Amino acid sequence: MDMIGVYLKEAFLKEGCPVCRMLREFEGKTLATILYEHSNDPQVITDFKKSLGLCPYHAWKLFETSASNSLYDPLGVAVIYERMLAHYLESGENVKEEECPICTLVEEKERIVVDSIVKRIDEILEYYRDSPAILCRRHYRMIVEGLATKAPEKGEELKNIHKKKLKNIHELLKGFIEKSSYMYEEGPSEEEARAIRSSILILKGEPLAINQKGFVEKSSKKRGRVIFGRKN
Numbered sequence: 001m002d003m004i005g006v007y008l009k010e011a012f013l014k015e016g017c018p019v020c021r022m023l024r025e026f027e028g029k030t031l032a033t034i035l036y037e038h039s040n041d042p043q044v045i046t047d048f049k050k051s052l053g054l055c056p057y058h059a060w061k062l063f064e065t066s067a068s069n070s071l072y073d074p075l076g077v078a079v080i081y082e083r084m085l086a087h088y089l090e091s092g093e094n095v096k097e098e099e100c101p102i103c104t105l106v107e108e109k110e111r112i113v114v115d116s117i118v119k120r121i122d123e124i125l126e127y128y129r130d131s132p133a134i135l136c137r138r139h140y141r142m143i144v145e146g147l148a149t150k151a152p153e154k155g156e157e158l159k160n161i162h163k164k165k166l167k168n169i170h171e172l173l174k175g176f177i178e179k180s181s182y183m184y185e186e187g188p189s190e191e192e193a194r195a196i197r198s199s200i201l202i203l204k205g206e207p208l209a210i211n212q213k214g215f216v217e218k219s220s221k222k223r224g225r226v227i228f229g230r231k232n
């Protein structure tokens with residue numbers, strides 16, 4: 001098995017969405033590399049300038065990463081954002097803010113990971129079947145789309161396995177609600193409690209910038225939206 005196969009296997013044997021997990025780890029490594037080696041790199045500064053210091057999600061993630069580990073010198077973030085502030089002062093309010101380079105990198109990585117899963121679907125299905133992993137909606141759809149032309153029968157197999165997992169989480173969540181009632185002395189199990197997080201993960205994916213885009217169907221963009229029961 002090649003390296004990507006090893007990473008995929010590991011991700012598919014753990015709890016949560018394997019693709020989100022791999023992207024989160026990739027994003028973490030990318031931010032760490034910037035802080036560790038490249039905060040003074042002119043190319044990095046140029047790339048950052050185009051987006052005026054990344055998207056809000058990655059700018060704060062970079063800041064949090066630097067603050068959370070004593071290995072990183074806070075000087076790294078200071079150097080980068082001193083350059084960004086200088087650029088803003090020079091350019092004024094017409095300063096351009098293009099696509100965040102880290103979002104672009106993560107999107108490329110996502111494509112590579114999904115393609116690799118499609119290519120290795122035989123092995124992947126074996127891991128996925130009995131593991132606590134569950135694909136989020138976005139990544140499930142991307143994989144199913146990839147399989148539609150390359151291996152439709154495997155796509156059907158994935159659909160069946162996935163549906164079983166969704167039903168299982170649904171049952172666990174219903175169990176959690178039911179056993180939270182005072183009539184149950186024992187209360188919900190740990191597994192049932194974990195189903196709360198899993199249900200959000202299934203629908204929305206991990207809290208990553210890439211998942212903010214979600215899957216909004218065009219037909220759902222109606223006028224006079226109702227938010228929390230109130231028209232706005």
Ligand SMILES: [Zn+2]
Nearest residue numbers: 017020136139
């Ligand atoms: Zn995902």
Ligand SMILES: [Zn+2]
Nearest residue numbers: 055058100103
């Ligand atoms: Zn970004």
